[in-house]
Structure formats: C-alpha cells, structure tokens
Amino acid sequence: xxxxxxxxxxxxxxxxxxxxxxxxxxxxxxxxxxxxxxxxxxxxxxxxxxxxxxxxxxxxxxxxxxxxxxxxxxxxxxxxxxxxxxxxxxxxxxxxxxxxxxxxxxxxxxxxxxxxxxxxxxxxxxxxxxxxxxxxxxxxxxxxxxxxxxxxxxxxxxxxxxxxxxxxxxxxxxxxxxxxxxxxxxxxxxxxxxxxxxxxxxxxxxxxxxxxxxxxxxxxxxxxxxxxxxxxxxxxxxxxxxxxxxxxxxxxxxxxxxxxxxxxxxxxxxxxxxxxxxxxxxxxxxxxxxxxxxxxxxxxxxxxxxxxxxxxxxxxxxxxxxxxxxxxxxxxxxxxxxxxxxxxxxxxxxxxxxxxxxxxxxxxxxxxxxxxxxxxxxxxxxxxxxxxxxxxxxxxxxxxxxxxxxxxxxxxxxxxxxxxxxxxxxxxxxxxxxxxxxxxxxxxxxxxxxxxxxxxxxxxxxxxxxxxxxxxxxxxxxxxxxxxxxxxxxxxxxxxxxxxxxxxxxxxxx
Numbered sequence: 001x002x003x004x005x006x007x008x009x010x011x012x013x014x015x016x017x018x019x020x021x022x023x024x025x026x027x028x029x030x031x032x033x034x035x036x037x038x039x040x041x042x043x044x045x046x047x048x049x050x051x052x053x054x055x056x057x058x059x060x061x062x063x064x065x066x067x068x069x070x071x072x073x074x075x076x077x078x079x080x081x082x083x084x085x086x087x088x089x090x091x092x093x094x095x096x097x098x099x100x101x102x103x104x105x106x107x108x109x110x111x112x113x114x115x116x117x118x119x120x121x122x123x124x125x126x127x128x129x130x131x132x133x134x135x136x137x138x139x140x141x142x143x144x145x146x147x148x149x150x151x152x153x154x155x156x157x158x159x160x161x162x163x164x165x166x167x168x169x170x171x172x173x174x175x176x177x178x179x180x181x182x183x184x185x186x187x188x189x190x191x192x193x194x195x196x197x198x199x200x201x202x203x204x205x206x207x208x209x210x211x212x213x214x215x216x217x218x219x220x221x222x223x224x225x226x227x228x229x230x231x232x233x234x235x236x237x238x239x240x241x242x243x244x245x246x247x248x249x250x251x252x253x254x255x256x257x258x259x260x261x262x263x264x265x266x267x268x269x270x271x272x273x274x275x276x277x278x279x280x281x282x283x284x285x286x287x288x289x290x291x292x293x294x295x296x297x298x299x300x301x302x303x304x305x306x307x308x309x310x311x312x313x314x315x316x317x318x319x320x321x322x323x324x325x326x327x328x329x330x331x332x333x334x335x336x337x338x339x340x341x342x343x344x345x346x347x348x349x350x351x352x353x354x355x356x357x358x359x360x361x362x363x364x365x366x367x368x369x370x371x372x373x374x375x376x377x378x379x380x381x382x383x384x385x386x387x388x389x390x391x392x393x394x395x396x397x398x399x400x401x402x403x404x405x406x407x408x409x410x411x412x413x414x415x416x417x418x419x420x421x422x423x424x425x426x427x428x429x430x431x432x433x434x435x436x437x438x439x440x441x442x443x444x445x446x447x448x449x450x451x452x453x454x455x456x457x458x459x460x461x462x463x464x465x466x467x468x469x470x471x472x473x474x475x476x477x478x479x480x481x482x483x484x485x486x487x488x489x490x491x492x493x494x495x496x497x498x499x500x501x502x503x504x505x506x507x508x509x510x
Contacts, residue, residue: 003040005059005374007032008068014240015041016051018205023114025206029242031224035114043067058373077111082123089120096120135171135254138315140242141204142255143168143193145184145212148267155276163281165267166192169258170204175308178262178289180281187326189214190233194324202316203237208244208252216243228329232362236324238317265292330361339395343368347389348380352397411443418455421462428471442473453480461485 023034100116149162168177177196181188209215218225244251266288275281293304339355340347362369370378415426433439450458464485
C-alpha cells in the first residue's frame with residue numbers, strides 16, 4: 001500500500017471517531033483520493049481492529065498487523081464522456097449511480113463508482129455552477145483571521161503593536177467567536193482554538209481553516225502536510241482539520257462572511273477606541289461578541305445564540321478535562337554516541353541502543369518527549385539552564401551502570417536503602433578506614449554478597465557483627481557462609497546476688 005504510515009494512522013483515527021463520515025470528507029482532510037480512503041476503510045472494517053489496540057503500534061508493527069506493505073500497482077482505467085453524463089443528469093429523476101451502471105455495461109473495464117462521481121464533480125467545476133451547502137449541527141467550525149487589525153499602544157510611549165483578530169463561526173447556527181492575539185504564529189493560532197473550544201464548551205467534527213503556515217505546512221496535488229502542533233491540538237480535542245483549497249474562498253464561505261460581519265458589527269464600533277493591552281481589547285471584544293450572537297436573524301427565527309443552544313450545543317463533542325498544552329516538534333534529530341539528544345544546548349538521554357539513530361522530539365512547556373518510529377522511547381522534564389543534562393539509569397548500557405554503581409555515593413545510597421546496620425558497615429569501609437582503596441573494594445564486594453545472599457540477610461549479619469566489632473570482609477563472608485549469626489548463643493550466667501553483708505572483691509583488693 002502506497003499510503004504513508006502517518007496518513008494511514010490519521011485515516012484510521014478519523015474512521016474510528018466518526019465511522020459514518022463519508023470517504024470524501026476524510027479525503028479532504030488528508031489530501032488523498034476518496035477511492036483510496038474507501039479501500040483503506042473497507043480493509044479496516046474487515047479486520048475489525050480496535051483503535052485502542054493499534055494506536056500504540058510502531059510503524060513496523062502497524063504494517064504487519066494491518067498488512068499495509070507497499071504492494072500496489074498503479075492502473076489507468078477508461079473514463080466516460082463527461083458531457084454525456086452532464087446532459088443525462090439534467091433529465092428528471094436521473095441519478096449518478098444509475099448512469100454509472102449504464103455506462104459500465106458498455107465499458108466493463110471503466111472506473112468504479114467513486115472515481116466516476118469524483119471525476120464528474122471535478123469536470124463540473126468548470127461550468128461555474130454554485131452548489132448550496134447544507135451544514136449539519138456540530139459538523140464544521142470555520143476559522144480565519146480578519147483582514148483588519150486593532151492598534152495596541154504602549155503606555156510608556158514606545159511603538160504600537162497591532163493585534164490580529166481571530167474569527168470562528170459554526171456552520172449550522174452561525175454562532176460566532178471573536179478573540180484578539182498578538183500575532184498569527186502557530187502558538188497564537190493554537191491558543192485561539194483552545195479559547196474557542198472552551199467558549200463553545202465543546203468541539204465540532206471538523207475545523208475548516210485557510211492555508212496559513214500555522215495550519216498547513218505544505219500542500220500539493222498529492223500531499224497535504226498539517227502543522228504538527230496544530231494537528232496535535234485538534235487531536236487532543238478529538239476533532240480534525242479540513243483546510244480549504246488554495247484560492248477557493250467558497251470552501252470557507254462561513255468564515256469569510258463571519259469576518260465581514262465581525263468587522264462591521266464589532267471592529268467598526270471600536271474605531272475610535274484606544275487600547276493599551278490585549279486583555280483590555282479582548283474584554284471589549286467579548287462584550288460585543290455577546291451582542292452579535294444575541295442579535296435577531298432577518299430571515300430566520302431567533303438568533304445565533306438561541307439556534308446554538310437549542311440545536312447545536314448538544315451535538316458538539318464534550319471537552320476533555322485537561323487543557324491542551326502547546327508543544328513544538330523537531331524531526332530527525334540525531335542521537336549522539338553518548339546516547340543523548342540535544343535541545344537548546346541541554347542534553348536528554350535515550351536508550352543506549354539508539355545511539356547514532358534519528359529520533360523526533362516533542363517539546364512542551366514542561367516536558368521533552370522522544371519518539372522513534374511513532375513510539376515514545378523517553379520522557380524528561382524540560383531543562384532551562386544551558387549545558388545541563390539528564391540521564392535515566394535504565395537508558396545506560398550495563399557496563400556503564402556497573403561503573404556508576406561502584407562509586408562511593410552509589411554504594412552509600414544502596415546501603416541506606418538496605419538498612420541502618422548495612423549503612424553503618426559500608427560507611428566504616430568508605431569513610432573510616434586508613435586505606436580508602438581497599439575500603440572501596442571491600443564495600444563493593446559486600447554489596448555483591450548482599451545480592452547473592454539477599455539484602456535482608458546482609459542486614460542481619462551486619463546487625464550481628466557490629467556489636468562484636470567485626471568489620472573485615474573475610475569475617476563477614478565467613479558469617480554468611482557458616483551462618484554463625486543464626487546459631488543459638490550460650491546462656492549467660494545469672495547475675496551475682498548483691499547484699500549489704502557481702503563485701504565482694506573490691507573489699508579484699510583494698
């Protein structure tokens with residue numbers, strides 16, 4: 001199968017979240033043909049894999065489980081005369097499926113129905129026929145930045161900034177959200193979506209946006225690359241991007257009209273206002289936004305808010321409890337020979353067997369995640385001081401672990417975890433002996449003995465030996481071997497009777 005792995009995952013995820021969505025809807029999101037989407041979804045239905053079972057798989061396991069190795073062979077099939085199809089479609093009660101069946105009787109090797117329908121619609125675009133779109137409740141949210149900006153003056157007299165106005169409109173109810181941010185960068189773009197979903201108290205099935213870099217990295221005829229941070233944000237809220245085609249404003253007509261209405265009803269009222277902060281501007285935008293949503297329709301009953309509350313709010317997907325945390329991605333980062341990766345002059349460990357390989361980094365405000373082949377292999381807290389490093393013990397090779405375990409600090413940490421007597425015994429050999437080299441060797445050997453006989457057993461021997469002033473390695477080994485501490489001890493004689501008439505040895509000594 002020629003579909004890239006990351007697109008296979010996206011198709012499978014969208015199919016799981018919305019099994020009733022059409023192939024063309026998913027095709028518009030991932031930038032592939034609906035027939036390819038349909039064949040892949042039919043394969044998923046036959047195999048009946050649960051998304052929770054296949055989502056954690058890495059790339060190789062994914063191919064083996066679903067059988068999506070590249071074995072496809074491109075085939076070109078005959079196409080019908082689209083002018084004949086269009087002429088027949090104008091006749092009463094004509095359907096595209098019936099025309100396809102009649103054409104296939106004369107051309108059995110022709111394209112299938114899906115390619116027939118897609119090809120006809122593509123040909124029909126040249127006729128400039130405008131199709132009226134009917135939006136379902138909770139289906140699509142149209143988003144865009146307004147062309148106008150609002151000046152934010154510096155209270156100290158410095159240069160002014162110009163706030164960007166984000167507009168979001170639900171397709172069914174026209175319920176509108178307006179928010180101001182400093183720039184149109186990825187961080188502010190994602191933050192606008194988070195604020196919008198919280199304002200709506202839910203998320204739609206699809207988010208239709210323009211092709212700005214914060215949303216779409218690259219788009220061609222055969223490939224659509226979504227900004228990873230934007231994709232993760234929508235994935236977090238269980239929705240999906242559906243970017244409009246380049247230079248096709250009708251694909252997001254709701255957003256275009258929403259921008260026009262917001263500029264006329266909101267920004268025009270603020271033309272003479274002076275703002276000194278983004279928060280001050282957003283407070284005023286929120287007030288005017290409520291007035292806009294409460295304004296009655298001219299040709300429909302009610303207003304945007306009433307239509308949203310009655311028909312669309314219940315159809316939105318509920319918000320997750322955890323708010324999305326903004327993240328950044330770095331791809332194909334090389335792992336050094338010391339099994340560490342570098343980010344902003346800080347170093348983070350990965351499993352030692354990945355030394356020299358390429359990994360992907362996902363960076364949030366507090367964490368750094370390392371991925372290899374679609375699977376997370378390391379998780380670290382984000383370091384802020386350049387030059388610092390963090391290394392997890394399980395990432396070290398066995399030889400490195402043994403070297404570090406032989407250091408005095410590691411020996412004392414181990415002894416402290418075993419018990420008080422073991423800590424005192426190891427502390428004597430590391431700190432009180434006159435020959436530190438032999439003391440280190442004795443402490444290492446005692447740790448090996450504890451691992452062979454059990455740490456509880458070693459603690460018991462130390463508890464027995466210390467009162468008797470026994471500390472040598474040979475004596476400890478002998479006690480463990482002969483189990484001297486487990487033998488019954490001789491009974492002690494009863495204490496001598498004390499009485500005023502008994503003078504004792506001291507009297508005679510004097």
